Every structure is written in structure tokens, then in C-alpha cells.
Amino acid sequence: MGIFDTGRRRLEALEREVLSNPTPQNMVSLAENYARTGDWSHAEDVAKKAIEKFPDSEKCALTYQYVRKNRFQSEIQELNRAVRSRPQAQHYERLAHIYLSELADRSRALELAQEGLLKFPSSDPLHVMCAQVRMERFHTDYQANDGAEAIRHSQLALATNSQNATALYCMGRLYAEAGCYGQARPVVENYLRLVSNDDNMKQLLKLVDAHMPEAAGDLDDALNEIEQRHGLAPVGVEMMQIFQPVRPSTAPQINPSKMENFLRGYDSMHGYKCSAVITKNGELLAAHSRGLVPSDKFVYLLQSVYRCSEESSKRMDIGAFVVGEIDCTLGKVTVSEWKNLVLGVLADRPAKEEDFQHAIDKFQSFVS
Amino acid sequence: MKDVLQGLNLEVGVKGSLVVTRDGLVVHQEIGPPLNPEVVGPVASDAIKNINASLRQAGSKEFTKFIVTSSFGKMIFHETGEAYLVVVLDKAINLAMTMLAISSAARKIKNVSME
Numbered sequence: 001m002g003i004f005d006t007g008r009r010r011l012e013a014l015e016r017e018v019l020s021n022p023t024p025q026n027m028v029s030l031a032e033n034y035a036r037t038g039d040w041s042h043a044e045d046v047a048k049k050a051i052e053k054f055p056d057s058e059k060c061a062l063t064y065q066y067v068r069k070n071r072f073q074s075e076i077q078e079l080n081r082a083v084r085s086r087p088q089a090q091h092y093e094r095l096a097h098i099y100l101s102e103l104a105d106r107s108r109a110l111e112l113a114q115e116g117l118l119k120f121p122s123s124d125p126l127h128v129m130c131a132q133v134r135m136e137r138f139h140t141d142y143q144a145n146d147g148a149e150a151i152r153h154s155q156l157a158l159a160t161n162s163q164n165a166t167a168l169y170c171m172g173r174l175y176a177e178a179g180c181y182g183q184a185r186p187v188v189e190n191y192l193r194l195v196s197n198d199d200n201m202k203q204l205l206k207l208v209d210a211h212m213p214e215a216a217g218d219l220d221d222a223l224n225e226i227e228q229r230h231g232l233a234p235v236g237v238e239m240m241q242i243f244q245p246v247r248p249s250t251a252p253q254i255n256p257s258k259m260e261n262f263l264r265g266y267d268s269m270h271g272y273k274c275s276a277v278i279t280k281n282g283e284l285l286a287a288h289s290r291g292l293v294p295s296d297k298f299v300y301l302l303q304s305v306y307r308c309s310e311e312s313s314k315r316m317d318i319g320a321f322v323v324g325e326i327d328c329t330l331g332k333v334t335v336s337e338w339k340n341l342v343l344g345v346l347a348d349r350p351a352k353e354e355d356f357q358h359a360i361d362k363f364q365s366f367v368s
Numbered sequence: 369m370k371d372v373l374q375g376l377n378l379e380v381g382v383k384g385s386l387v388v389t390r391d392g393l394v395v396h397q398e399i400g401p402p403l404n405p406e407v408v409g410p411v412a413s414d415a416i417k418n419i420n421a422s423l424r425q426a427g428s429k430e431f432t433k434f435i436v437t438s439s440f441g442k443m444i445f446h447e448t449g450e451a452y453l454v455v456v457l458d459k460a461i462n463l464a465m466t467m468l469a470i471s472s473a474a475r476k477i478k479n480v481s482m483e
Contacts, residue, residue: 304422313443319438
């Protein structure tokens with residue numbers, strides 16, 4: 001009885017904590033605790049709210065995938081067996097669909113769709129899934145390559161099946177949001193011929209018509225501008241808002257002295273040496289050092305590591321930078337991006353993995 | 369080296385791997401689709417050179433390990449004596465397990481290059 005009471009009290013305490021100060025860490029803890037007690041329904045509810053509230057949090061995404069996977073486990077295993085022994089296009093299509101729509105694991109869905117396309121290059125559902133994932137990635141990271149790939153896959157899907165409404169939907173939205181209204185118009189019109197009751201697309205068409213005189217000429221140039229800006233142009237934002245809430249592409253306004261006070265709090269961390277926060281453009285917001293490593297040198301290192309990691313991730317086509325860890329003779333440097341701000345913390349032994357994780361969690365809570 | 373990299377690529381979640389010297393020369397790579405071998409080598413080479421340069425400025429020696437987690441994948445740079453083993457991975461992997469395989473491969477590469 002005592003054990004159950006303790007478990008119940010822990011759950012209630014976590015529920016209260018999530019209500020008063022929802023952070024990725026405490027929402028994940030609550031979902032995990034529900035799962036541990038076998039209450040998968042509540043675990044799923046909390047995990048879903050967590051990814052809605054913190055769509056960039058890896059922890060929240062993995063927890064959601066974990067609780068949802070429980071429901072699809074046997075079907076996934078069966079499809080995986082089929083894919084390995086006697087693969088057919090529909091096995092890949094269903095498997096990629098489960099990962100994309102049910103588990104919100106875009107990365108795995110894209111891999112499966114790409115693997116399927118190597119064997120079944122004319123499968124329009126697989127091309128559409130690639131287009132959908134690339135479009136979602138474009139809306140998260142604003143990387144030109146994702147936008148261009150989403151359009152390319154939509155075109156390939158339409159080459160096989162000109163009536164594929166999802167391919168027209170992706171292509172129409174992307175052309176419009178990039179400002180290529182001339183290309184967007186016929187695509188959106190074609191889509192509305194197939195899905196005449198889609199009010200959002202009708203509204204998009206009105207905006208496309210209203211802004212036609214300002215149309216961008218070249219798609220690649222338009223996508224590159226979006227990537228450099230880390231966000232859509234105001235008209236593009238207006239268009240995107242028809243379909244989904246748009247997250248701010250600029251860093252939250254935080255007073256540098258408040259941030260410096262916050263960084264001073266890391267003084268109590270084991271082995272702590274110094275820390276700094278910069279914007280994604282590399283501008284310094286605040287820095288703090290115990291003196292062993294000069295702040296300016298550490299800031300330069302943080303700017304360089306972030307720029308290099310972001311550039312490498314982009315060129316390797318693995319999305320936007322989230323976290324980096326470097327082991328060197330100074331100790332360990334952890335770099336983490338959150339809401340367009342980049343935190344760097346340098347600490348040496350006896351700092352452990354969990355100390356760095358705790359430092360990142362504190363930063364995310366503070367900025368949130 | 370080829371055998372070591374091919375063996376490593378069979379581990380769960382490993383998309384491709386390569387060996388790059390500290391001055392950025394690609395010694396050998398086992399990179400297949402969806403990664404582009406013409407991109408991965410130069411990107412890894414640039415990352416090693418740039419990060420080591422900024423570490424030296426901060427008063428550190430060159431890094432021994434560098435892990436980058438991005439929204440759709442991971443990159444791990446592990447030192448192997450005179451070179452680095454660079455591995456590109458899926459995002460959702462058991463990093464502790466994969467890291468054991470990467471460290472073991474790095475040791476083998478170090479031994480190969482010392483022979």
C-alpha cells in the first residue's frame with residue numbers, strides 16, 4: 001500500500017509541477033511515470049501535449065514516439081519482416097505512414113520512404129510522404145534544400161499520378177509561401193478542382209491573387225532568402241498561418257543582465273568553468289567565467305562550434321543543429337540551441353553527463 | 369580500414385562512416401545513399417579544421433570526441449591517433465550502445481594506421 005501511495009503522490013506532485021511550470025523535462029517525467037504505472041492513455045495525452053508545446057524538444061519527441069509505439073508494435077514488426085523478406089511498395093507505404101502519421105517520427109518515415117523509392121521509384125505515395133516530411137522540415141528549420149526537395153518529390157508524385165491531391169497541396173503551399181505566386185496559382189487551382197471544400201486552400205488562393213504583382217521570379221533564390229532570414233517573408237507567414245500557427249523566427253527578448261545572472265547560477269555546477277549565450281546569428285547576449293578560461297575566448301569557441309555544427313548539419317541534410325558536445329583538454333563543452341538562443345557550458349571533471357543535461361534543462365526552463 | 373568501416377556501417381542506426389586526418393584529408397569513406405559521399409567528406413574535413421582551430425585559440429589541445437545532434441540525425445567525430453573516425457547516424461538510436469561500437473572501430477583504425 002505504501003509503495004502505491006508514494007507512486008500516486010509522485011504522480012500528483014508531477015501533475016502540479018506541469019500545471020504551474022510546464023517544461024520539456026517535467027512533462028516527459030510525467031508521461032514516463034504514467035507509462036511506468038501502465039496508464040498508457042494518460043502517458044500518451046501528456047506526451048502529445050509536450051510535443052505540441054515543445055515541438056523542438058528531442059526528449060518530448062522520443063517520449064511521444066515511445067508511448068505511441070506501444071500501440072503499433074506488432075504491426076511494425078510484421079511490416080519490417082515483410083520489407084526484409086518479400087518487399088512490396090505497399091509495405092513501405094504503410095510503414096512510412098505509421099512512422100509519419102501515428103508516431104510523428106519524420107526522420108524514420110523519410111528514411112523508409114527513401115529506401116522504398118530505391119526499389120519502387122514510381123510509387124506516388126512514397127514520393128508524397130517524402131514531400132510531406134520535407135515540407136514539415138522546411139516549416140521548422142526553413143532550410144532551402146528541404147523546400148526544394150518537397151517540391152521535387154511532389155512533381156515526381158504528380159508525374160505518376162496527376163490527381164494526387166496531397167502532392168498538389170504541398171507544392172501549392174510551398175510555391176505560395178516562397179512567394180512564387182505565378183507557379184502557385186495553377187497548382188492550387190488544380191488542387192481545388194479535386195478538393196473543392198478546402199476553405200484553407202481557397203483562402204490561400206485569394207492571398208496568392210492579391211499579391212500576384214509582388215511575385216518572386218526564381219524558386220531557388222526565394223528559398224535561399226528564406227533560409228538566410230531563418231523565416232518566411234511577412235506574406236509567407238500570413239499564408240502559413242492559414243494552416244498552422246507560426247513559431248517566431250527571432251530570439252525571445254531577454255535582458256542581457258538577467259541572462260548573466262542566470263549564467264552565474266551555474267557556479268554551483270560540479271567542475272563548472274564558464275558559460276555563454278549567443279543568438280543564432282552569433283551575437284553575444286551574456287557570458288560568465290570563473291576566470292580559468294577567459295570569457296571572450298570561450299564566446300569565440302561557442303560561435304565557431306555553433307556555426308560549424310549548423311553548417312555541417314545543413315550540408316549533410318540531417319536538419320538543424322540541436323545539441324553538440326566536445327571533449328577536449330579544457331573539459332567538456334556542451335552547446336545547445338533553444339528558441340533561437342545558443343547556450344554553451346564548459347565544465348571539467350567531476351561534472352557528469354546528468355550535470356550537463358540539468359544545465360540545459362535549466363536554460364530551456366528559463367527561456368521558456 | 370575498409371573492413372572496419374563496413375563492419376561499423378552494419379550497426380543499428382549507422383548511415384555511413386569515414387576516416388579524416390587532423391589536417392582534413394579524407395583517408396577512406398564508406399558512404400552510401402541517402403548520404404552524398406561528395407558532400408560528407410568535405411563537410412567533415414571543414415568541421416575538424418575549424419573546431420580545432422577555435423579550440424587552440426581558447427587554449428585547448430585538439431578535441432578527442434565531438435557529437436552533433438541535429439533535428440534529423442547525429443554526427444560523431446572520434447579521434448583515432450593521427451586521424452578522426454567520423455560517423456553519421458540516425459537521430460533515434462541508443463547512443464551508449466552505438467558509442468561502444470564506434471570506440472571499438474576507432475581503436476582498430478588506430479592500430480591499422482600504426483602498422
